[in-house]
Structures are given as structure tokens and as C-alpha cells.
Amino acid sequence: MEKIENANAESLRRMLHADPVLVDVQPAGKVIKGLGEGVILHSGPPIAWERMCGPMQGAVCGIAVFEGWADNLRQAQNAAAAGRFTFHPNHHFGAVGPMTGMTTVSQPVFIVENRAFGNRAFCTINEGLGKVMRFGGNDAEVLNRLRWIADVLGPALSAALRQCGGIPLKGLIARGLAMGDEMHQRNVACSSLFLREIAPSLAATVGGSKRLAEIFAFIAGNDQFFLNIAMAMAKAITDPAKDIAGSTVITSMCRNGADFGVQVSATGDDWFTAPVEVPTGMYFPGYSERDANPDMGDSAIVETIGLGGFAMATAPAVAGFVGGGAASEASQYTRAMYEITIGRNPDWTMPNLDYAGVPTGIDIRKVLRTGILPYINTGIAHREPGIGQVGAGIARAPLACFEQALVAVATSLGIA
Amino acid sequence: MEKIENANAESLRRMLHADPVLVDVQPAGKVIKGLGEGVILHSGPPIAWERMCGPMQGAVCGIAVFEGWADNLRQAQNAAAAGRFTFHPNHHFGAVGPMTGMTTVSQPVFIVENRAFGNRAFCTINEGLGKVMRFGGNDAEVLNRLRWIADVLGPALSAALRQCGGIPLKGLIARGLAMGDEMHQRNVACSSLFLREIAPSLAATVGGSKRLAEIFAFIAGNDQFFLNIAMAMAKAITDPAKDIAGSTVITSMCRNGADFGVQVSATGDDWFTAPVEVPTGMYFPGYSERDANPDMGDSAIVETIGLGGFAMATAPAVAGFVGGGAASEASQYTRAMYEITIGRNPDWTMPNLDYAGVPTGIDIRKVLRTGILPYINTGIAHREPGIGQVGAGIARAPLACFEQALVAVATSLGIA
Numbered sequence: 001m002e003k004i005e006n007a008n009a010e011s012l013r014r015m016l017h018a019d020p021v022l023v024d025v026q027p028a029g030k031v032i033k034g035l036g037e038g039v040i041l042h043s044g045p046p047i048a049w050e051r052m053c054g055p056m057q058g059a060v061c062g063i064a065v066f067e068g069w070a071d072n073l074r075q076a077q078n079a080a081a082a083g084r085f086t087f088h089p090n091h092h093f094g095a096v097g098p099m100t101g102m103t104t105v106s107q108p109v110f111i112v113e114n115r116a117f118g119n120r121a122f123c124t125i126n127e128g129l130g131k132v133m134r135f136g137g138n139d140a141e142v143l144n145r146l147r148w149i150a151d152v153l154g155p156a157l158s159a160a161l162r163q164c165g166g167i168p169l170k171g172l173i174a175r176g177l178a179m180g181d182e183m184h185q186r187n188v189a190c191s192s193l194f195l196r197e198i199a200p201s202l203a204a205t206v207g208g209s210k211r212l213a214e215i216f217a218f219i220a221g222n223d224q225f226f227l228n229i230a231m232a233m234a235k236a237i238t239d240p241a242k243d244i245a246g247s248t249v250i251t252s253m254c255r256n257g258a259d260f261g262v263q264v265s266a267t268g269d270d271w272f273t274a275p276v277e278v279p280t281g282m283y284f285p286g287y288s289e290r291d292a293n294p295d296m297g298d299s300a301i302v303e304t305i306g307l308g309g310f311a312m313a314t315a316p317a318v319a320g321f322v323g324g325g326a327a328s329e330a331s332q333y334t335r336a337m338y339e340i341t342i343g344r345n346p347d348w349t350m351p352n353l354d355y356a357g358v359p360t361g362i363d364i365r366k367v368l369r370t371g372i373l374p375y376i377n378t379g380i381a382h383r384e385p386g387i388g389q390v391g392a393g394i395a396r397a398p399l400a401c402f403e404q405a406l407v408a409v410a411t412s413l414g415i416a
Numbered sequence: 417m418e419k420i421e422n423a424n425a426e427s428l429r430r431m432l433h434a435d436p437v438l439v440d441v442q443p444a445g446k447v448i449k450g451l452g453e454g455v456i457l458h459s460g461p462p463i464a465w466e467r468m469c470g471p472m473q474g475a476v477c478g479i480a481v482f483e484g485w486a487d488n489l490r491q492a493q494n495a496a497a498a499g500r501f502t503f504h505p506n507h508h509f510g511a512v513g514p515m516t517g518m519t520t521v522s523q524p525v526f527i528v529e530n531r532a533f534g535n536r537a538f539c540t541i542n543e544g545l546g547k548v549m550r551f552g553g554n555d556a557e558v559l560n561r562l563r564w565i566a567d568v569l570g571p572a573l574s575a576a577l578r579q580c581g582g583i584p585l586k587g588l589i590a591r592g593l594a595m596g597d598e599m600h601q602r603n604v605a606c607s608s609l610f611l612r613e614i615a616p617s618l619a620a621t622v623g624g625s626k627r628l629a630e631i632f633a634f635i636a637g638n639d640q641f642f643l644n645i646a647m648a649m650a651k652a653i654t655d656p657a658k659d660i661a662g663s664t665v666i667t668s669m670c671r672n673g674a675d676f677g678v679q680v681s682a683t684g685d686d687w688f689t690a691p692v693e694v695p696t697g698m699y700f701p702g703y704s705e706r707d708a709n710p711d712m713g714d715s716a717i718v719e720t721i722g723l724g725g726f727a728m729a730t731a732p733a734v735a736g737f738v739g740g741g742a743a744s745e746a747s748q749y750t751r752a753m754y755e756i757t758i759g760r761n762p763d764w765t766m767p768n769l770d771y772a773g774v775p776t777g778i779d780i781r782k783v784l785r786t787g788i789l790p791y792i793n794t795g796i797a798h799r800e801p802g803i804g805q806v807g808a809g810i811a812r813a814p815l816a817c818f819e820q821a822l823v824a825v826a827t828s829l830g831i832a
Contacts (some may be wrong), residue, residue, distance in 0.1 A: 017577045070787040178733045179595040179605050180767070190609035191596050199615055199632035204625050212628075216615035316767035327767040351596070351732035352768065 003413070004365075007246035012343045012361040015305060019116040022229055023166040025125070025157040027150070029105035030094050032114040032122055035047045036207045037106055038069060041090045043101025043298045044256025045271040049080050049087065051358040053257030053293050058385020059100035060085065061139025061330050066146050073138060089261075096231045096298035099134035099381055100257075107146065108154025109231050112169065112312050113262040114236040121235035123228040125149050125157075128221065134297075135388040136205065147170055156215050160201035169233045170347055171221040173307070176226075177348055177358070177385055181260055182315035183230040184299060184308030185377040190226035195219050227299065233302040243268045248409055249342065250362040253300040253374065253397055257293055257381075262401040264364060266409045272403065274400035279378050281393015282323040293383040295395040306345050306358035307373030309394060310337040314358075322377050322392045333375050334359060340374065362401045364409070372411035373397050391395025419582045419829070420781075423662035426760045428777040429683045431721060434653040435532040436643055439582040441541070441568070445521035448509050448538055452521055454485060457506045459517025459714045460672025465496045465503065469673030469709050471552025474801020475516035476501065478554025482562050483520050489554060494499040503676075507668055507684065510655065511538040512647045515550035515797055516673075523562065524570025526645050530652040537651035539644040541565050544637065550670040550713070551797040551804040563703040572631050576617035583613055585649045586763055586777075587722070593774070594767055598731040599646040600715060600724030601738055601793040601808050606642035608807035609637050643715065650717040659684045664825050665758065666778040669716040669790065669813055673709055678817040680780060690816035695794050697809015698739040698773065703791075704750075711811040716792045722761050722774035725791030725810060726753040730766035730774075738808045749791050751773060756782040756790065757796050780818045780825070794812050 029035045039061060042052075051058065061076035064085065068075035079085060090097050102124070109122040127145055131137040151251035161167065172193055195216070206212040219225050238251045247265035254261050258275040265267065271366050274293045281290070302308040312319060313334035314328035326331060331352060337359040338344075344357030362374060373396040380391040445451045456470075456476060468476065477492035480501065506513050513519050518540070525538040543561055547553040576585065588609055592740035595605035599638050604659060611632070622628040654667045663681035670677050676692040679685065686775040692710045699705070718724040728735060729750035732743035738747060747768060753775040754760075760773030778790060796807040 149456060175604070188591070192605070192612045195615065196608045196611050196636045199611065201637060202817070203619065203628040203632050206625075209620050209622075212619040213616040216619050268651050327771050354742050354744050372478040393428045404444060 003162060003241060003246045004248055007244045007266065008249050008342050008361065008363060010244050011241040011247045011249035014117065014241045015237055016343065016345055017116050018240070019089050019287055020112050020114050020169045020233040020236045021024055021166045022110060022161060022169055023113045024111045024161050025108050025154050026109050026111060027105065028109045028122065029152070031109065031111060032095060034093060038085045039088070039104070040085050041088050041093055041095055041097065041101070041103035042256060043090060043099065043296055044095050044254045045259050046089055046260025047087065047256045047258055051258050052198040054383050054385045056100045056257050058136040058138045058230050059133050062142060063102040063104050065145050067106055091254060092296055093281060094120065094235065095300050096235045097124055097134070098231065098299045099297040099379060100136060101298050106150055108150055110232045112229070112232040113242065117240040119239050121232045121239060123232035123235070125153060126222060126225050126228045129224065129389065132351055132389040133354055135379070136385040137388050138386055140242050152211065152374065153215060153218065156202060156206050160198050160363065163205050164198065164201040166409065168193070169229070172347055177311060177314045178351055180315050180317055180390060182308050182311040182318055182377060184227070184302050185379070186225040186315050186318040187226040187230065190230065191223055193321050194226050194229065194374055200296070230300055230302050230307065234305045234307070235304050238301065242267055244339045246413055248406070250304055250364060250365045253304055253376070254298040255295045255300065257296040260295070260398050260401055262397065264405045264409055267405070268271050269344065270408060271337040272401045272404040272408065274398035277395060277398065279393030279395040280323060281391050282321065283391035287382070287390035290308055290389050291382050293381040295378055297378065303374055303376050304362065306341070306348065306360035309333055309377045311350065311358045311374070312377070313353050316352070322394050324394055334373055339370050340372050364405045367402045368406060373399060419662045420664055422779065423660045423682065423783045424665050424758050426660050427657040427663045427665035430533065431776060432759065432761055434530050436528050436530050436571045436585045436649040437582045438526060438577060438585055439529045440527045441524050442527060442568050443570070444519055444523050444538065447525065448511060455504070455520070455659065456501050456602065457509055457511055457513065457517070457519035458796045459513050459515065459669045459712055460513060460673060461507060462505055463672045463674055463677050465732050467674050470799050470801045472516045472673050472712065472795045473616060474552040474554045475518050475616040477652055478549050478558060479518040479520050480626065482559050483522055491720055493633045504716055504774045507670060507718025510536065511649065512651045512717050513540055513550070514643060514715045514797060515713040516552060517714050517729070518549055522566055524566055526646070526648045527600055528648040528652040532657065533656040535652060535655050537648045537655060539648035539651070542638060542641050542644045545640065545805065547804040550793070551745055552801040553804050554720050554802055568627065569631060569634065572618060572622050572729070575621040576614050577602050579621050580614065582616040583610070585645070593727060593730045593764055596731050596733055596735055598724050598727040598793060600643070600718050601795065602731050602734040603642040603646065606646065607639055610642050610645065611724060612759050629735050636809065638680070640817050646718050647721065650721045650723070653721050654717065657681055661779045662798040662829055664780045664822070665693035666720055666780060666793070669720055670714040671711045671716065673712040676817055678813065678821055678822045680825055682828050683821070686689050686824060688787060688817045688820040688824065690814035693811060694761050695796055695809030695811040695815065697796055698737065700806035703798070703806035705796050707806050711794055712797060713794065715794065718804060719790055719792050720778065722757070725749055727766065728791070729769050732768070738810050740810055752788055752790065756788050774798065780821045783818045784822060789815060801804070
């Protein structure tokens with residue numbers, strides 16, 4: 001099938017030649033068309049209110065209060081049940097969001113521009129760890145933090161990014177990989193490098209030393225701060241690889257807490273879904289698998305470009321955190337992912353594998369031929385709304401998604 | 417020799433139980449007794465002006481002009497040759513310095529307090545890369561930078577460190593090790609973590625956004641910024657391990673560009689020296705081994721506590737930089753160092769070796785028994801003054817130092 005090989009090569013070429021730059025932070029409503037009152041973007045493939053899991057319903061209620069569409073959580077829940085909100089996947093709007101993935105009009109979003117192809121992608125700002133909206137948190141503490149992010153942090157990051165002309169991400173990720181980040185469950189290096197890079201511009205543009213100190217303390221207090229930037233970057237990288245006739249390369253993987261969804265280049269925005277599993281992982285003290293929600297979030301977009309579970313070899317410290325076994329076994333995950341990908345990224349290399357590039361371009365044919373499913377390093381949310389993260393683990397993309405996708409691509413080529 | 421075993425165990429215990437905290441930055445003259453006009457501390461064991469190598473003589477002339485003891489380099493050289501300066505090793509004053517290691521009255525120094533034992537150690541602030549005084553640079557650019565460090569950076573760091581109550585270093589090093597730093601030729605993680613940790617306090621205490629931006633840009637522009645903090649920390653850790661009767665554990669290794677010097681716990685401040693070698697390494701474009709100066713600096717104090725070449729396993733990215741072979745071979749260096757040390761540091765572990773602790777406590781008996789010499793990851797200076805760094809490599813401590821040391825310890829025990 002030369003046509004498929006050529007199409008796949010083109011998908012890979014577009015991913016490898018991306019030039020993602022973090023250019024700005026703006027309120028989502030200003031940069032994402034179609035947002036407005038009652039419109040809520042969520043993670044994963046499409047889902048109706050009734051089928052949403054506990055933490056996602058909790059986040060919906062919280063964000064409705066945050067946006068002023070309801071006075072309290074109870075009212076928000078009634079409004080949702082009465083169909084007064086419109087739900088869409090982030091992916092339909094050039095956006096991505098971690099875990100519950102709420103994106104609404106007033107929230108500031110990172111804007112990553114792919115300068116090689118001229119497209120842009122968006123992701124909200126990471127709220128930190130513990131009780132946060134992405135894990136279903138929705139009380140006053142959570143909403144006040146979101147307000148501070150919207151009123152103080154977002155505008156400050158915007159001014160700083162404009163002052164320095166944006167932060168190119170390709171080289172930053174390369175450095176982060178050499179420092180043990182896989183950019184999904186471990187972002188300590190990139191979060192630190194990001195702060196280091198933007199610090200002079202923040203200092204030059206933020207008025208008031210108290211406010212500036214607060215901003216630094218917030219960013220510095222969160223090892224996962226960079227995750228949302230990595231996600232927007234990954235979305236900016238995968239979007240140009242879409243819609244190539246015959247390409248069997250995956251362009252997105254995501255979960256909404258009920259379904260796992262996959263998109264393939266040849267079939268554009270079509271979703272191939274299957275029930276999502278509970279990750280296999282490690283739980284924080286006091287929690288167990290009984291508390292766990294099935295996997296959630298658009299964050300598997302980082303695996304789609306060869307990071308996260310695919311780059312585990314470079315991040316031995318994350319292997320234990322996600323229950324992936326001994327540090328010395330971390331490279332086995334990456335080696336398995338080479339079996340289902342069509343290339344290696346020469347710009348993103350792993351010292352532990354003597355500078356082999358990360359496995360890039362998941363080919364659904366290779367997944368089906370080998371039976372090897374993509375590894376996704378993920379956080380685990382409590383199944384009840386309002387509690388938050390209870391662990392971290394490894395999720396596998398379900399085989400059924402890839403089976404459906406192959407049939408659809410074959411049909412599009414007139415083969416099936 | 418039960419006495420030796422017990423003494424060594426006590427040396428190791430003191431090193432492992434250290435609690436180093438970066439507490440302040442002050443002008444050297446304020447905190448190091450005995451500094452004053454014409455007094456110059458240098459790296460390595462004692463050395464007279466006539467025997468100093470090119471870059472060290474260059475640095476002496478530069479620092480004399482910086483301190484106002486001479487109007488220009490020529491005058492400074494004449495003053496040095498006429499014996500008008502007094503030279504001492506940093507190590508005699510609780511201090512350490514990288515490469516040429518100039519420490520004089522007006523230069524600000526990091527102060528690391530070992531809270532478990534109450535002692536303090538000192539090191540100047542890293543100037544950055546390229547043409548700098550520690551590599552023998554001495555022109556107006558170099559001296560102006562030193563003035564800015566003394567007038568602006570030092571006082572700012574002092575205020576920030578006092579505001580935040582100091583930065584504990586033990587945990588920070590642990591994180592850096594998990595991020596691929598060995599804290600000698602690779603400090604990118606710890607430099608970033610340091611900036612991240614001190615940023616809120618700098619923001620709160622530095623007046624003027626332009627000045628603050630300048631400070632952030634300076635620190636952020638130097639991946640090796642943390643080296644000098646690591647060195648002061650290592651000195652603060654090794655000093656309490658000194659003067660234990662019968663202990664054959666190394667308490668310092670250093671080089672002055674002519675001699676390699678070693679100190680052993682049992683014999684306190686006595687030096688055991690031998691000619692220092694040119695490191696085996698990699699050269700920057702346009703330079704070769706012909707340009708290289710023999711090894712210099714007190715920086716091998718980090719190897720003395722199990723970092724640098726001893727922790728190469730955790731820093732595969734540095735192996736190539738210092739000419740240590742493939743990244744996958746990095747752990748061989750650490751494995752060899754286990755052969756000549758008496759313990760492992762349980763707080764400083766390496767994911768790549770499934771969280772084995774770094775090799776700690778070099779035993780001169782083990783060095784002599786195995787013939788395995790300590791590995792030191794080092795920078796390479798040009799042999800002429802004023803040029804700067806030309807490469808990086810691996811140096812070995814000379815066997816003769818250890819032979820002399822063993823005889824001296826044996827004599828101290830009445831055995832020889």
C-alpha cells in the first residue's frame with residue numbers, strides 16, 4: 001500500500017517539522033471562536049451530561065458558578081440536567097484540557113503557535129496539585145484560585161510573553177528530555193526551565209513586588225505547571241498532520257472518563273471510541289483502586305507526539321510514580337512504543353538510549369498487527385466530584401478504537 | 417585495623433549527616449578572617465607566584481586591578497613578581513573556588529552553613545561561561561562583570577536569602593540528581609531549581625524592575641550558576657569529617673594548575689601533592705589538547721562528597737560533554753567509584769541505578785589496593801591567560817598523592 005506509506009510519511013514529516021512557540025495567554029473567549037454563555041468544552045470525545053462521570057459533572061458545576069451562569073453548585077447541576085449548557089470536546093475547537101478539561105469563555109488559555117504551519121492551539125493554565133477543577137474540585141478554594149489565574153496570572157504571563165517575543169518550545173522540550181521529564185506525569189525540569197526563561201520578562205513587566213512574588217511562588221510551587229503548555233504544543237503539532245488521505249497515523253488520543261477516543265489523520269475529525277479503563281497505578285496514602293475514576297483528559301495528546309509514556313526511557317524517576325516498575329525497566333516502555341510508531345524524532349532524544357529519538361507517529365496498522373497498545377502516563381482522579389487526585393498510573397488505549405479506525409480508513413480508500 | 421575502620425565510619429557518618437543550607441551572600445572580607453589588602457586566595461594546594469600557570473597568573477593580575485591594588489595588568493604583574501601579594505589556598509580559609517579560584521576581600525561569597533555541625537564554608541559567585549576570571553580572563557569585560565556581581569548581584573542574593581530564611585541544599589541536590597545533574601560539569605537542573613526557589617524572594621526584595629530583570633537574566637543565562645553553591649556546600653560537608661585520628665578518608669582534592677593536592681582526615685591540613693595532569697576531554701571548535709592547561713580548581717570537592725564524576729551514572733548527558741564515551745557507558749564511572757569508597761549516600765540516589773546512593777567517602781587504602789583513581793569531571797582552561805575555557809574533560813587524581821597520604825596516616829598511627 002504505497003499510498004498509505006506516503007500518506008503516513010507526510011503525517012510524520014509534518015509532526016517532525018513543527019515549530020511550536022508559546023506566544024501569548026488570552027481569555028479563551030477572545031481566541032477560541034464559538035465560546036460564550038453556557039458553552040463548555042470538555043476533555044475527550046463527545047459526551048452528554050447524563051453520561052459524564054462524577055468528577056466531570058463536578059467540574060461542570062464548578063465552572064458554571066465560576067462563569068456566573070449559576071449562583072451555586074446545586075443550581076448549576078439543575079441547569080446542566082435541564083440542558084441549559086452546551087457541551088463540546090476541546091478538540092473540536094483547537095483546544096485541549098487535562099483531566100476534566102473544562103474550557104470556558106473567561107478562563108485564560110496558553111496560545112501555542114506552530115510557526116512552520118501557521119496554526120494555533122490552546123490550553124488553560126495548570127491550577128496546581130491537590131483539590132483542583134481538573135480533578136473535579138469545585139469549592140470556593142478552587143474557584144478563587146481560578147479567579148486569581150484569570151485576573152492576575154493570565155494577564156501577567158501575556159505581558160511577559162509579548163515582551164520576550166514568545167518562548168520557542170522545541171529546544172526547551174529537548175532540554176527537558178535530557179533532564180528526565182516525559183512531559184506528562186513529570187514536568188519538573190520544563191516547569192523550572194520555563195520559569196527561568198520567563199523570569200526576566202515577568203520582572204520587567206509586572207508592577208508591584210508583592211504581586212510578582214505571588215506569581216513566582218505560584219509557578220514555582222507546581223512541578224506540573226508546564227503540562228498544559230506541553231499539551232497545547234502537542235495539539236499545535238498534531239493538527240497539521242490531520243486530513244491526509246490514506247494516512248493511518250493517530251492525530252489524537254483522549255478520554256472523557258467514560259470513553260476513550262481516537263482520531264486518525266485520514267478520517268479527520270471522526271471519533272473512534274471504546275469504554276475507557278481505570279489506569280493501573282499507584283495510589284496516594286488512604287486511597288485505593290476502589291476510589292479511582294476511569295481515565296480522563298486530553299493529555300494523551302503528548303503521547304501522540306512521542307512524549308509521556310512513549311518517552312519513559314528518559315524519565316526513570318517517573319516509572320515508580322506511575323507504578324511502572326523499577327527505574328531500570330523504564331526503557332522497556334519506550335522500546336515497546338517503537339514497535340507501533342513509524343519514526344523517531346531526531347530533535348527530541350533520550351540520553352539513556354544513547355540519544356535515540358522519541359517514538360513518533362502511531363500507526364494503527366502496527367498497533368493491530370502487534371497487539372501492542374499505546375502507553376499513557378496519567379493522573380488518577382477520585383470518582384466522586386470535589387475530592388481531586390488520588391494517584392497516578394499507566395493507561396492503555398483500547399484495541400477497539402484502533403479496529404474501528406482501520407475499518408474507517410479502509411472505507412475511505414475504497415478498500416473495505 | 418579496627419581503629420581505622422571506626423575512624424572511617426565516623427568520617428562517613430559526619431558527611432552523610434550534614435545539613436547544608438545556603439544562608440547568605442556577603443563580601444569575603446566580612447566573613448573570612450585574614451583577608452585584606454594584597455591577600456589572594458587561590459585554588460589547589462599552596463603555590464608561589466613563580467610556579468603559577470598562565471591562567472592563574474592572569475587571574476591574579478586581574479583580581480589585583482579589580483581590588484584597586486594595581487592600576488593595570490602590567491603593574492599588577494610587577495607587584496606579584498616583587499612579592500607584594502600574599503597567596504594562600506582557599507582551603508586554609510574555609511573557602512573553595514573553581515578553576516583559578518581567586519577569592520579576595522571585596523568579592524561576594526556564598527555562605528553555606530552546615531546546620532548539623534555549626535560550621536560554614538564559602539565560595540564566590542559563578543561569573544558565567546566564556547571569558548571569565550576563573551579561566552584566566554582579566555580584561556575590562558571580566559572586571560566589569562565582577563563589579564556588577566559585587567555591587568548588584570551579591571547584595572540582592574543576600575537580601576533574598578535572608579528574606580526566605582535560606583535554601584536547604586540536601587533535598588535540592590537530591591532533585592538535581594534525579595534530573596541528570598552531577599553538579600560539576602552539569603548544573604542545569606540545580607541552577608534552574610535554585611532560580612525557581614529564590615525567585616519569589618528576589619521579587620519581594622529587589623527594588624526596580626529593570627534591576628530585577630537584569631538579575632534574573634544573569635542567573636538564567638548560566639547553566640553552571642549552581643556549581644559554586646555546590647562547591648561551598650561540599651566544603652561545608654567535608655570540613656567536619658576532618659581531623660579524625662586514624663581516618664583514611666579523603667577530605668579534599670584540588671588542583672592549582674601545577675600540583676594536585678589531597679587532604680586526608682587523619683592528618684588534617686597536611687597536603688599530599690603530585691604534578692597535575694591535563695584532563696582527557698573534548699575541545700570546543702578551534703582548540704585542541706595543545707591549548708590545554710593542566711587541571712585547576714577546588715571544584716573536585718564535589719567528587720569528594722560523591723558528586724561530579726562519582727555520580728556520572730545519573731548524568732548520561734554529561735558523559736559525552738566530558739569525553740566519557742556513550743551515554744549508556746556513564747554508569748561505569750560510578751560503578752568504578754564504588755570500588756574506592758566506603759559508603760553510599762541514601763539521601764542522594766540515582767534513578768538510573770535503581771536509586772543506589774552516590775559513592776561516598778574515598779578511602780586511600782581502597783585507591784591503593786585497587787589502583788582505581790578518582791574520576792573528576794572538569795573544565796579545561798587555555799594555557800595562556802585571558803582566553804578562557806577551551807573544553808571539558810575527565811581528570812584523574814595522581815596515585816602519588818595517595819601513596820604519600822597512606823605513609824603519613826601510618827606514621828600518625830605509629831605504624832610506619
